[in-house]
Amino acid sequence: MKELIRDNRGIAAVEFALLSIPLFVLIMGSLEIGLQVYFKASAESVLRDAARMAVTGDKTRTGEKGELIDAFVTERLSFTKSTDVDITKVYYDQFSQVRQPEKRLSNATEAPYCFVDINGNQRWDKDPSRIGIGSGDDIIDYKVEVTYNSLFPLVTNVITGKKSMSVTAQTTLRNEPFTGNNDQQQQTCCVSAAPGNPVTCEG
Numbered sequence: 001m002k003e004l005i006r007d008n009r010g011i012a013a014v015e016f017a018l019l020s021i022p023l024f025v026l027i028m029g030s031l032e033i034g035l036q037v038y039f040k041a042s043a044e045s046v047l048r049d050a051a052r053m054a055v056t057g058d059k060t061r062t063g064e065k066g067e068l069i070d071a072f073v074t075e076r077l078s079f080t081k082s083t084d085v086d087i088t089k090v091y092y093d094q095f096s097q098v099r100q101p102e103k104r105l106s107n108a109t110e111a112p113y114c115f116v117d118i119n120g121n122q123r124w125d126k127d128p129s130r131i132g133i134g135s136g137d138d139i140i141d142y143k144v145e146v147t148y149n150s151l152f153p154l155v156t157n158v159i160t161g162k163k164s165m166s167v168t169a170q171t172t173l174r175n176e177p178f179t180g181n182n183d184q185q186q187q188t189c190c191v192s193a194a195p196g197n198p199v200t201c202e203g
Contacts, residue, residue, distance in 0.1 A: 028152040029159065035151060036165055039079060043146055043169035046076040051142055051171050054133050057178035066133040077146050088143040090127075091134030093118070093183040098139060098172055101126045105188070111197045114190040122189055122199045136181035143170040 050069045053061050062069050066089050074085045092098050097118055102125050105114040118128035134140055145168045150156040153163040187203035 025155055028155045032151055032156060032165070036167060039146060039148070039165075040167040040169065042079075043077055043144055043167050044171075046073055047142055047144055047169045047171050049076075051140065051173055054140060054142075055173060055175045057136060057175060062133060069133070073144055077144065079146070079148055082149045084147040086145045086147075088141075089133055090129035090131055090141050092129055092139040092141070095139050095172075095174070097128055098141060099127050099129075102128050111191040111193045114188060117187045117189045117201060118184065120184050120187070122201055124189075124191070130184075134175055136175055136178040138175050138181065139172060140175060141170070141172045143168065 050073050053072065054066065054069055069089070070087050073087055077083065077085050102118050103116040104124065105116070113124075115124045117123075119125065119130050129141065145166055147164050147166040150163060150165045156165065157163050185203070187201045189199050189201040192198045192200070
């Protein structure tokens with residue numbers, strides 16, 4: 001019995017088995033994070049190239065509604081066959097409007113209240129952007145989200161609860177002053193407390 005207790009053959013194998021699991025998880029996690037950093041850098045670079053394509057207003061490069069930009073971004077960011085590329089293009093008249101709520105003219109949060117309608121939709125918006133690539137001198141905000149299958153889905157699922165990874169890139173810049181600029185006329189709109197909350201605007 002004493003000889004059996006003193007027998008330490010196989011201890012190295014047991015120790016390696018105990019240590020290998022967290023070691024492999026650390027290695028796979030490092031590879032996954034490294035890949036994500038690379039994909040994010042690639043997304044930001046491609047988005048900057050796409051933005052430069054759009055600021056000139058050249059329809060032969062952008063398409064009528066920016067579809068050529070979408071195709072360029074999707075092609076460059078399709079890292080794998082399973083990659084999903086979601087592109088958002090919105091524009092504003094001024095930099096001061098970017099992702100800023102429309103100004104309320106009172107502290108009321110419920111009708112009746114009045115506000116400055118920036119985008120002409122007669123609704124108060126947390127973000128008064130309009131969809132598209134705008135026209136000359138407009139402020140364009142590009143955002144792309146890339147979702148792809150992780151290298152090690154089991155490990156990723158354990159850590160994040162998902163089998164896929166995603167990266168996001170966003171850039172904002174002003175179009176060159178090409179022809180066609182037509183800023184939206186701002187107006188003051190008031191929301192009534194009457195049934196249906198009718199809105200009246202002037203300006």
